[in-house]
Structure formats: structure tokens, C-alpha cells
Amino acid sequence: MFKKLCIVSLLTVSQWVFAETGQPPSADQVAAGKALYGRYCLACHGENGVGEPPIPSTIRAPGFFTAMPLNEASHAWHHTDEQLVETILQGLQRTQRMPAWKGVISVDQATQLVAYLKSLWSPRIVACQGPKHMSCM
Numbered sequence: 001m002f003k004k005l006c007i008v009s010l011l012t013v014s015q016w017v018f019a020e021t022g023q024p025p026s027a028d029q030v031a032a033g034k035a036l037y038g039r040y041c042l043a044c045h046g047e048n049g050v051g052e053p054p055i056p057s058t059i060r061a062p063g064f065f066t067a068m069p070l071n072e073a074s075h076a077w078h079h080t081d082e083q084l085v086e087t088i089l090q091g092l093q094r095t096q097r098m099p100a101w102k103g104v105i106s107v108d109q110a111t112q113l114v115a116y117l118k119s120l121w122s123p124r125i126v127a128c129q130g131p132k133h134m135s136c137m
């Protein structure tokens with residue numbers, strides 16, 4: 001009985017955690033996220049999430065990362081909504097160029113930013129977002 005209860009609650013929790021992943025974002029969330037994107041992200045990740053142009057490795061300083069596209073040209077969509085929120089708030093270990101926005105951007109705002117990023121992906125990509133990307137395409 002206890003085991004069954006554990007499994008049921010685990011399923012419920014995981015459904016809640018992954019509720020938005022793979023789902024299209026709402027227009028309100030996208031609009032709010034777009035404004036935030038213009039303010040905090042566009043300088044590096046570019047208009048419509050196209051990313052910075054690549055720098056040839058021969059002239060790139062060691063350890064320098066360009067901001068990758070966040071549209072569907074790169075692999076942002078391989079991550080769940082929650083992982084993207086986490087990256088936005090915590091930054092990335094591999095480069096200080098992607099700062100931790102915690103303290104500047106709230107969890108709600110990070111969620112709105114993710115909604116905007118998802119609006120840059122086609123419905124097919126949104127449907128294949130997250131762990132599904134391995135088998136879905």
C-alpha cells in the first residue's frame with residue numbers, strides 16, 4: 001500500500017513539475033517575457049534569439065563562449081521549462097558570460113522568459129521539448 005502511495009505521489013509530482021514542458025505558452029506570458037528579454041538578454045542572445053555570430057577558434061580567447069541561439073537552431077529546446085528557468089536563475093558553471101539572474105529576475109519572470117523562448121520555436125519543436133527530443137523528431 002505504502003509503495004503504491006509513493007508511486008502515485010511521484011507520478012503526481014512529476015506531472016506537476018513537467019506540466020508546461022511540451023505545451024505552447026500563453027500569449028500573456030510571451031508578451032511579458034519578450035519585454036524582459038529585450039531588457040536583459042537581447043544584447044547577447046540577439047533579436048529573436050538568433051545568438052551571437054560564432055568566433056573562429058583561431059582568434060577566440062580560450063574559454064570564451066559566444067551566446068548560443070535560443071531559437072530552435074540550437075538545443076535550448078532539449079531542456080525542460082524547469083531546466084531553462086534554473087539556467088536563467090543560476091547561470092552556467094562553464095562560463096561567467098551567462099550570469100546568474102537570481103536577485104534580478106524572479107522565478108515568475110524567468111518562467112515568462114521561457115514562455116517567450118518557446119514562442120520562437122515551431123509547434124513541432126515545442127511538442128518535442130525536453131527528454132522527448134531523443135525519440136520524437
Ligand code: HEC
Pocket residue numbers: 037040041042043044045065066067068070074075076077084087088092094095097098099101105113
Ligand atoms: C553577457 C552575455 C549574456 C547575457 C546578457 C545573457 N546570456 Fe544567456 N548565455 C550566454 C552565454 C555565453 C551562454 C553559454 C554559451 C555556451 O555554453 O556555449 C548562455 C547560455 C544560455 C542558456 C543555455 C542554453 C542551452 O541551450 O543550454 C540559456 C537558456 C540562456 N543563456 C538564457 C538567457 C536569458 C533568458 C538571458 C536574459 C535573462 C540571458 N541568457 C542573458 C551569454 C549571455
